[in-house]
Amino acid sequence: MIVFEYVAEALFLGFVALTFMGGFMAIRSKMLMHAVLGLAVSLLGVAGLYFHLGSPFLAMMQILIYVGAVCIIIVLGVMIGNTPDQLAAKKQSRKNLPLALFTCALGFIGLFVAIISRTTFTAASDKIGDMSIRFVGENLLYQYCLAFELISVVLLTAIIGAIILARDGREEKTS
Amino acid sequence: MISANLNSYLIIAAVLLVIGLYGMMQHRSLIGMLISSEFILNGAALNFMAFNRFVAPNPAVGQIYALFIMGIAAAEAAIAVSIIIAVYRKFQSEDPEEIQDMKM
Numbered sequence: 001m002i003v004f005e006y007v008a009e010a011l012f013l014g015f016v017a018l019t020f021m022g023g024f025m026a027i028r029s030k031m032l033m034h035a036v037l038g039l040a041v042s043l044l045g046v047a048g049l050y051f052h053l054g055s056p057f058l059a060m061m062q063i064l065i066y067v068g069a070v071c072i073i074i075v076l077g078v079m080i081g082n083t084p085d086q087l088a089a090k091k092q093s094r095k096n097l098p099l100a101l102f103t104c105a106l107g108f109i110g111l112f113v114a115i116i117s118r119t120t121f122t123a124a125s126d127k128i129g130d131m132s133i134r135f136v137g138e139n140l141l142y143q144y145c146l147a148f149e150l151i152s153v154v155l156l157t158a159i160i161g162a163i164i165l166a167r168d169g170r171e172e173k174t175s
Numbered sequence: 176m177i178s179a180n181l182n183s184y185l186i187i188a189a190v191l192l193v194i195g196l197y198g199m200m201q202h203r204s205l206i207g208m209l210i211s212s213e214f215i216l217n218g219a220a221l222n223f224m225a226f227n228r229f230v231a232p233n234p235a236v237g238q239i240y241a242l243f244i245m246g247i248a249a250a251e252a253a254i255a256v257s258i259i260i261a262v263y264r265k266f267q268s269e270d271p272e273e274i275q276d277m278k279m
Contacts, residue, residue: 012178027198039210053228065245070252077206077256080263100200104193111189124232131234139235151246158250162257
């Protein structure tokens, strides 16, 4: 039994490494395609973390929606990015790099101190329900019905808006 | 057992937030900034799930919020990519420093 716990711990560390390495790949690479690949790897790692948090359903949704849909949408945007030749010819201005590093270091240290020093999150005494898909579905369709309806309206609006935005530019070009 | 501890998940989420912030400030293209914003959203969703697992009394709420964030992120990515393509048609560039006026 103790062996399985060590295996789960090793898997957890592996998912954390996947998340961080994908993140660093996404923010350090000049080529946008590599950045999207890093994003996909990082999101897979986060899906593994969701699995560790006891929700296989959300891990599946993370892979389906983020890795499957969002990354593909961003890949469609990569076609306007620079080619490697253009990147080599272009001079990279690095004037806000120290500022970015300073802000991020400061923000992380602040968050880290806040998390470490405040460890008094008291767990709820009794849990109602469990992590099953059935319970999530019942909550989603009864108590949190507004969120469910709202997300469908938002997605519909986004689809219509994306179509209108993309079509307007094309009409302007042909006329 | 660091995988059964709330603080480790909070620190992972903080690192994701910082990665997103750094990429947002450092990337020289609009698509790169969009990619970085996905990291910030993921950090928020991971925070919701961690509190849902260890603190919240109703274990469905955090999952519903994380699903909500995923839907918002999908809508945001679709809208942002179409806006970036429209901007690129106008300016023939996706460098945020070259896009300086909003005249159509």
